[in-house]
Amino acid sequence: MADVGKFFREVKSEAQKTNWPTRGKLLSSAGIVLLILVVTGVYFWLLDLGFSNLTSWLLSALGIR
Known part of the structure; x- marks a missing residue:
C-alpha cells in the first residue's frame, strides 16, 4: 500500500507543475484549429466534387452510364 x-x-x-494556458491562449489555439478544420474540409469537398465530376464524365464518355 505504501x-x-x-x-x-x-x-x-x-x-x-502543469502550466495551464490562459483563456486567451486557449481560445486562440481553438480558433486556429477550427480554421484549419474548415479549410481542410473545403479542400476535400472540392477534391471530392472534382473527382466525382471527372468520374461521371469518364463513364459518360465510355458509354457506361
Missing part, C-alpha cells in the same frame, strides 16, 4: 500512496503523491506533485 507504493500506492507514493504514486498518488508523485501524481499530485507532477500535476502542480
